[in-house]
Amino acid sequence: MKYALVTGASRGIGKAIAINLAKTHHYNIILNYRSNTEAAIKTKKLIEKEGVICELLQFDVANTENSKNRLEEFAKNNPEATIEVIVNNAGITRDGLFMWMKSEDWNSVINTNLNGFYNVTQPLLKKLLQHRYGRIINIVSLSGLKGNAGQVNYSAAKGAVVAATKALAQEIGKRKITVNAVAPGFITSDMSADFDEKELKKLIPLNRFGEAEEVADLVSFLASEKAAYITGEVININGGLYT
Incomplete structure (x- = not known):
């Protein structure tokens, strides 16, 4: 059974991506969330309306051990599952x-x-390589490309993921695994509410x-067979604000 794992997927852009992958590609979904169980359950119900399985996996991607343990637990309980897409x-x-x-804000x-990118992707990489197919899609940000005053920490983190995307793409491309990043600008969501x-x-x-669904459409394309010759790229989706 083929699965797509989407982290931070109870609300906003993650929710839109998870629903789109279920609807468009009929992937079963592993929905990761940190704390909002009520929102995760609501999203799970919407995903299951598409006729696929949705497994809730609660863990904080910032916690290395917790992430590793929860992913191993899922694999143990679902030996038939193949995670093809990581978002x-x-x-x-x-x-x-x-x-x-x-320092705590940094x-x-x-x-x-x-570190969440490492904590989720690295434990799953061996099986992806063995499967000889996969899609890794990292949601970065306009801030990680042009920088943003008041967001030195966020810009630094997202900029690092951009560089990691390009490097990992070179390591694993021969196994038909693509690694790309999507960089949204201002998207209507909880994060932009203020x-x-x-x-x-x-x-x-x-x-x-922009709308979360527009970002989800781009991610859905990168997760498809049609995007097989695109890797190591950062695709902006920002209404022309910065290209």
């Missing part, structure tokens, strides 16, 4: 000027956004924020 979407922000940034953002949309959209050539 590293889980992310947090702790914004503030670098001059006054506390470390928590690095641990979730950068933004001044009226002012910010003036900076965007398309004059609006």
